[in-house]
Amino acid sequence: xxxxxxxxxxxxxxxxxxxxxxxxxxxxxxxxxxxxxxxxxxxxxxxxxxxxxxxxxxxxxxxxxxxxxxxxxxxxxxxxxxxxxxxxxxxxxxxxxxxxxxxxxxxxxxxxxxxxxxxxxxxxxxxxxxxxxxxxxxxxxxxxxxxxxxxxxxxxxxxxxxxxxxxxxxxxxxxxxxxxxxxxxxxxxxxxxxxxxxxxxxxxxxxxxxxxxxxxxxxxxxxxxxxxxxxxxxxxxxxxxxxxxxxxxxxxxxxxxxxxxxxxxxxxxxxxxxxxxxxxxxxxxxxxxxxxxxxxxxxxxxxxxxxxxxxxxxxxxxxxxxxxxxxxxxxxxxxxxxxxxxxxxxxxxxxxxxxxxxxxxxxxxxxxxxxxxxxxxxxxxxxxxxxxxxxxxxxxxxxxxxxxxxxxxxxxxxxxxxxxx
Amino acid sequence: xxxxxxxxxxxxxxxxxxxxxxxxxxxxxxxxxxxxxxxxxxxxxxxxxxxxxxxxxxxxxxxxxxxxxxxxxxxxxxxxxxxxxxxxxxxxxxxxxxxxxxxxxxxxxxxxxxxxxxxxxxxxxxxxxxxxxxxxxxxxxxxxxxxxxxxxxxxxx
Ligand code: FES
Ligand SMILES: [Fe+2]
Numbered sequence: 001x002x003x004x005x006x007x008x009x010x011x012x013x014x015x016x017x018x019x020x021x022x023x024x025x026x027x028x029x030x031x032x033x034x035x036x037x038x039x040x041x042x043x044x045x046x047x048x049x050x051x052x053x054x055x056x057x058x059x060x061x062x063x064x065x066x067x068x069x070x071x072x073x074x075x076x077x078x079x080x081x082x083x084x085x086x087x088x089x090x091x092x093x094x095x096x097x098x099x100x101x102x103x104x105x106x107x108x109x110x111x112x113x114x115x116x117x118x119x120x121x122x123x124x125x126x127x128x129x130x131x132x133x134x135x136x137x138x139x140x141x142x143x144x145x146x147x148x149x150x151x152x153x154x155x156x157x158x159x160x161x162x163x164x165x166x167x168x169x170x171x172x173x174x175x176x177x178x179x180x181x182x183x184x185x186x187x188x189x190x191x192x193x194x195x196x197x198x199x200x201x202x203x204x205x206x207x208x209x210x211x212x213x214x215x216x217x218x219x220x221x222x223x224x225x226x227x228x229x230x231x232x233x234x235x236x237x238x239x240x241x242x243x244x245x246x247x248x249x250x251x252x253x254x255x256x257x258x259x260x261x262x263x264x265x266x267x268x269x270x271x272x273x274x275x276x277x278x279x280x281x282x283x284x285x286x287x288x289x290x291x292x293x294x295x296x297x298x299x300x301x302x303x304x305x306x307x308x309x310x311x312x313x314x315x316x317x318x319x320x321x322x323x324x325x326x327x328x329x330x331x332x333x334x335x336x337x338x339x340x341x342x343x344x345x346x347x348x349x350x351x352x353x354x355x356x357x358x359x360x361x362x363x364x365x366x367x368x369x370x371x372x373x374x375x376x377x378x379x380x381x382x383x384x385x386x387x388x389x390x391x392x393x394x395x396x397x398x399x400x401x402x403x404x405x406x407x408x409x410x411x412x413x414x415x416x417x418x419x420x421x
Numbered sequence: 422x423x424x425x426x427x428x429x430x431x432x433x434x435x436x437x438x439x440x441x442x443x444x445x446x447x448x449x450x451x452x453x454x455x456x457x458x459x460x461x462x463x464x465x466x467x468x469x470x471x472x473x474x475x476x477x478x479x480x481x482x483x484x485x486x487x488x489x490x491x492x493x494x495x496x497x498x499x500x501x502x503x504x505x506x507x508x509x510x511x512x513x514x515x516x517x518x519x520x521x522x523x524x525x526x527x528x529x530x531x532x533x534x535x536x537x538x539x540x541x542x543x544x545x546x547x548x549x550x551x552x553x554x555x556x557x558x559x560x561x562x563x564x565x566x567x568x569x570x571x572x573x574x575x576x577x578x
Contacts, residue, residue, distance in 0.1 A: 098466075192474045193473060194464075194467060195474070195476055195569075197569075197570050198569050198570065198571045199572065221496070221497065222491055224495075226495070282490075283487050284483035284486075286480075332569070352478055360570040361570075361573065361574040363491055366498065367497050367573075369572045370497075370499060370573055
């Protein structure tokens, strides 16, 4: 097994840069442990869910920070709290349900119980039975609370961190990312449903995939096969200063000569038109309709927050994806499809219709479920070798071109710093 | 006819349905539905809470045909096949030429390298149009027991 410290050596990071990534980072147990300690449990903000999932006092949700089980709770005073989902006695899971409502949290094993802050409030038979047994006199309940999470919210998203040194959420994200989060979360939310996609690869391979616009029109052939590529799209990649977060977007180019573009919905109309007239078109092109609901012509926005959030807009399909590592070579992606409380019927229905594009069976996303595993399965024999991440240069700055791997390099920039390798 | 009398018709359609998918005769899959039929894949979790999202959400036969065209021509996935095991259907209602039925199913997925897994289990909540010469699905709601999908779901269930 490789010692994490050896990853600092330039033999692992040729030229000490971001363009050659050691393959061994994807299947090393020691690296996986180090990620849990330094990265997921370190000074990072990890998505826990949506505020609307725990609307009332006592509502809770079980989820994960990295692969560490945690509970998110709405307190009596309406504030959000979180703590490790592990009993302080002998380590049993405290909450088993995905969602629930509770006044106190009592472990099923020996009935130690905790309040909404994770303080230990009750120990069964603490004073023994008939004067026999029981806890020693110097046992102090205050010393056996649950490890708490710091909680921050933004536009209805809830994040948690175990590390007091984590910067304030908006500083952590930077202004560009904050505004792009607000863009797709402008009003009170409504959950439309969940599913989880299990991938047989290291979590980083999925995060890199989401940050990789280079593969989009090459691996995902749905639009090209049905000849639905838009005539005049523009877009770009925004990478924040830390490198860890990014936004990739595409939109109608209003400066180009677009027929039917006076409505602002020209993009959608064009797609529909081409589908209707093309012999290779879809038989049911309603899927390609849509509404410019944010009034800016942006039809696709993929946003990531280091280390585990993907916030997706594909036309009117909106999803929060949470990345949950399940070991060096397993990853769960929790897809939370959402809309807004005030969606009219037509828009509500469009979101469901366009969900056909995304998810494990999505027309333009199913391939992403398998490519990570294709890399994972080919890792044996890579030894000290590295991948090549040189599309669009060697930096991690924002770029207009989508033929770039700048946001992948940004990921490695943030990763190397926090992992100290 | 009392509802039990439809049992054979429904069981026959389900057997044909399984055979169609498992033998890779996917072009025939939409033909087992009426033109206006819906086909949606949900989960017990979402279904119980009335959460409407579908993993696949086809609102008519044309959308099902598009699924198969995309599967054959656009989407990229490793060769794999399904083996459906479908229970005896339970007839839950019958009126006006429509029969409601529920059946449990298992799908074993076999990859090209020979690896095999129990891919999904669940139940079909079907509405079958028995008014024509052939019984056809007028609605098929696939409710998965688990909401975890391994890798991807390309071929319909
Ligand atoms: S492990 Fe929780 S009370 Fe014993
Ligand atoms: Fe992709």
